[in-house]
Amino acid sequence: SQTIHQWPATLVQPVGSPLSLECTVEGTSNPNLYWYRQAAGRGLQLLFYSVGIGQISSEVPQNLSASRPQDRQFILSSKKLLLSDSGFYLCAWRTGRGADTQYFGPGTRLTVL
Amino acid sequence: AQKVTQAQTEISVVEKEDVTLDCVYETRDTTYYLFWYKQPPSGELVFLIRRNSFDEQNEISGRYSWNFQKSTSSFNFTITASQVVDSAVYFCALSENTGNQFYFGTGTSLTVIP
Numbered sequence: 001s002q003t004i005h006q007w008p009a010t011l012v013q014p015v016g017s018p019l020s021l022e023c024t025v026e027g028t029s030n031p032n033l034y035w036y037r038q039a040a041g042r043g044l045q046l047l048f049y050s051v052g053i054g055q056i057s058s059e060v061p062q063n064l065s066a067s068r069p070q071d072r073q074f075i076l077s078s079k080k081l082l083l084s085d086s087g088f089y090l091c092a093w094r095t096g097r098g099a100d101t102q103y104f105g106p107g108t109r110l111t112v113l
Numbered sequence: 114a115q116k117v118t119q120a121q122t123e124i125s126v127v128e129k130e131d132v133t134l135d136c137v138y139e140t141r142d143t144t145y146y147l148f149w150y151k152q153p154p155s156g157e158l159v160f161l162i163r164r165n166s167f168d169e170q171n172e173i174s175g176r177y178s179w180n181f182q183k184s185t186s187s188f189n190f191t192i193t194a195s196q197v198v199d200s201a202v203y204f205c206a207l208s209e210n211t212g213n214q215f216y217f218g219t220g221t222s223l224t225v226i227p
Binding site (some may be wrong): 046049105 | 138144156157163165206212215
């Protein structure tokens with residue numbers, strides 16, 4: 001069966017510090033991968049998605065970036081965090097598109113102080 | 114334009130009441146897929162159901178039921194005899210046959226009061 005991991009689970013970082021969040025999927029190959037952010041009490045904002053190694057589509061221009069160095073690894077990064085980067089970051093995967101269900105990881109709660 | 118609209122931001126019901134969560138979608142594709150997810154306080158989104166645009170049959174799973182109506186572009190979710198454990202944020206989502214994105218609604222926060 002497929003599982004998706006995210007770490008860390010929680011993170012408190014000062015403004016201006018770098019960020020690296022990691023997501024890995026097990027039990028499948030060549031998944032589509034997604035990063036979402038959820039501000040407190042708000043909906044899901046799609047940040048990036050990837051359909052293959054090295055292929056990243058950005059939905060929201062900001063100080064975040066994403067990389068996919070391996071087939072089942074998706075990394076969200078920032079060189080300098082802003083207060084507005086605080087939120088709940090969710091990674092998700094699906095095998096393809098269309099009918100394929102999207103499955104979510106446990107999420108990372110990021111607080112920028 | 115918002116592809117998925119969940120007009121109800123917050124709903125509170127007393128335990129054992131029935132509650133319906135509304136979802137209206139917009140797409141030009143003739144083939145598309147609709148989903149519901151539950152987000153409990155722990156935060157992880159849990160997949161509940163997927164329906165495709167060809168199948169308008171309503172679905173029932175225990176206390177949960179879903180009503181899909183293409184004529185009104187709606188995919189509503191009903192919880193019968195609500196329980197405290199149903200308290201969560203519920204998201205409706207759309208996936209089109211073309212493209213790689215999921216389009217989520219803004220979510221409905223359901224509180225079931227004991």
